[in-house]
Amino acid sequence: MAEKTWVRMVTAQTPTNIAVIKYWGKRDETLILPVNDSISVTLDPAHLCTTTTVAVSPSFDQDRMWLNGKEISLSGGRYQNCLREIRARACEVEDKEKGIKIAKKDWEKLHLHVASYNNFPTAAGLASSAAGFACLVFALAKLMNAKEDNSELSAIARQGSGSACRSLFGGFVKWIMGKAEDGSDSLAVQLVDEKHWDELVIIIAVVSSRQKETSSTTGMRDSVETSLLLQHRAKEVVPKRIKQMEEAIKNRDFGSFAQLSCADSNQFHAVCLDTCPPIFYMNGTSHRIISCVEKWNCSEGTPQPLSFVVDFLCEK
Template sequence: MEGEWILMVTAKAPSNISVIKYWGKRNEALILAVNESISITLDLNHLCTTTTVAVSPKFKKDRLWLNGKEMSLSSDRYQNCLREIRSRGDDFEDDEKGIKIMKVDWMRLHFHMASHNNFPTGTGLASSAAGFACLVFALAKLMNVKDDMSQLSTIARLGSGSACRGLHGGFVKWVLGTDKKNGKDSFSIQLEDEKHWEDLVVLIAVVSSQQKEISSAEGAPLTVATSPFLHYRAKEVVPKRIVEMERAIRSRDFTTFAKLTCADSNQFHATCLDTSPPLFYMNDTSHRIINCVEKLNRHEEVPQGAYTFDAGCNGFLFARDRKAAALLLRRLLYYFPPNPDTDLSSYILGDKSILKDAGLENIDDVEKLPVPPEIRDKVPAQRFRGNINYFICTRPGPGPVLLSDQGQALLDPVTGFPK
């Protein structure tokens, strides 16, 4: 394989948020979870990773740039992903450019890979899940891999457990599997596509925090090793919840969906607390977000909202419909007004049309929000200004997509290095 040519593919992949939680592995090397999980894929337009992968005979080694900074590929996570995807590459021919790559060539060729999140990394917005899903998807396209999304998900899984669910849009289940040797049957399947439940609104509260949290990769093995609750949860609680959640999603039963989503988030954090030493991911602001949703639901009798928190303090909220989302947003903005001189359009990101539904035009409307009726009779409610950085309003979305516009590529088509 010689020449100056560069073959390049750019893809976008979404984040996903689990509603039945994945925490802890039964096999660390193969990244096989202790229990099944279910997630919702979030709209690419609001939260996504863009990845460009390129191959060329002139590349001397595999290289990766994340948000412009070169990263080491030495970890098992990257090495396992790259090895697996290479082994599935197929013959490729481009007569026009005079490129011909045989199946066996993929084992010798090197990749340049560049990735970028349209949201801040390390904020707990599932960047590694989106990142590995995107990398595997882009490489598969580049190498003419014939596998379907579920097969590809077993490779993404080797990078990051939750990335396994990032290959599909809509509502996704990560199946436990039984293959102990290779974990080939521990993949994700789409339960329903992103059009299935159009009423559902997702609101993300990105919480301001100065606390340094223990990463999922560090924390989850501690829970597996020390929490008596985790094993009971995996064996006795989750299997039933998976069945109930699948049914709730299938029938768009928001009441059951909300009950299960909240209970499973809380139970996941309970196993973190049951770890020695204990893991705290939620903070006082997270607790206040939960109380806000619980109070609204009690007041409205039929649940209007649900919450889930990953290994971080950000709240992922679901609203029954646009009307419920407006109710919820008004309350959240009552409790958590932004710092002075914040523009409303930089405080509510994503689908800003929610502001109109909530009857909010500018920051003055936020300041003048009335006390929520559910707490009107009690002591004056406190407002926690500045405790939330911003909100993102979004919805369920599709899986990874190829970008045909080369202008969006992150690598230079001539040099193969980041633009």
């Protein structure tokens, strides 16, 4: 009985990320493999982040999870995929001080409790699932003493939520779509760290904090099935933009960076509109913000410091 009393816990904090070259569309729904590369900037964890505590104890009789204080089911395929993949990489853990010793094979039988909090609106267009799955996978990897590096972990987080793979790194991050059928080469790499362009400030305008009417998963599936523009975007437009964006980031070229970010964000919304039924992730306020920024930039001749629009909270 004494053996059942211990609890081992790990807490991690992971920021959300905002894509500047967008991910929209999967080529494999189960493995979550995208139709194009994407690039994002990871936000400062002090502002928008997920905090997740994972705990293991022989006294737990099932895996359970609480999101923002409310218990949610872990039975979905995405959670199960992440748990299975991390468990497969679990290693021996020994904490002599607390008298805990978990052998590699014990992880198969031990159950987990997970408590996760977002300090920003959930499912409202701010990539809450990205921060959430990245944090879950990272915390579990620490708990289970998995030896994988962050890129390897990103390929696991990806199976929870595609864009989660990009939240395993700070700074600017590229999600390489990969080619392998098993998804093993579809993972995130850091382009530059957060110090590279530390004068860059991101302003998030909350135009609505209501939950999106169309989830990203459903929306992407509908777009892949019905939009006649999506494949052209993925194959012809994005590859060139990825190269240009990498160059702009490397050179801290704000003009190119702003122009590419705005164009790609607008094109993502255009593909949403070209979907049947059409998806509207912007509202009148979003439109007015974009118009103001465009007019300001136009009157000054070049994109003004900070004056570009990468994303929006979704409206309902």
